[in-house]
Amino acid sequence: RIPDFIEEVLRLESPFNGHFRKVKKEEGITLHGQHLPKGTRVMLLWGSGNRDEGYWKNPEEFSIERENRRSHLSFGSGIHSCLGQKLARLEVKVVLEELLKRTQNIEIGQTSGKLKYLNSTFVRSLEKLPLRLSIKQK
Numbered sequence: 001r002i003p004d005f006i007e008e009v010l011r012l013e014s015p016f017n018g019h020f021r022k023v024k025k026e027e028g029i030t031l032h033g034q035h036l037p038k039g040t041r042v043m044l045l046w047g048s049g050n051r052d053e054g055y056w057k058n059p060e061e062f063s064i065e066r067e068n069r070r071s072h073l074s075f076g077s078g079i080h081s082c083l084g085q086k087l088a089r090l091e092v093k094v095v096l097e098e099l100l101k102r103t104q105n106i107e108i109g110q111t112s113g114k115l116k117y118l119n120s121t122f123v124r125s126l127e128k129l130p131l132r133l134s135i136k137q138k
Helices: 002-012 085-102
Strands: 018-022 029-031 034-036 041-045 103-108 131-135
Touching: 002 085, 085 103
Parallel strands: none
Antiparallel strands: 018 041, 029 034, 103 131
16 A cells, blocks of 8 residues: 555645646637736646645545545646656655565654744755654664
8 A cells, every 4th residue: 555655645745746738739728717928827726726625535534545646736747747756656665665574553643733844945845844754663
């Protein structure tokens, strides 16, 4: 179930917030009833798309049972999808498997209130994540 867990974490906590794009078509485009002329700059927000109530059932809930769990936007989409997404998934899978092999319990450690994120327009990353690990005895 680790791959399912990874996909749901990626959907809820996309590591990258989005990209800017420019409308290239001469005639512009219409997006949700709004006309955008050629040259308009648009910011695509992955986190917003990954929580779209029109697409996701109960989008704010964490569920590794989602039927469409791999259709999130965390690595972009189409010709703009991340070339390193398979490597990223593999790295996370290996880290989690090895961590779970070696620990019997993992807890979030002491925090002073809410977890804090780095101040960034593009990346979504915690300033720190204090963990308390109980190592398995051999």
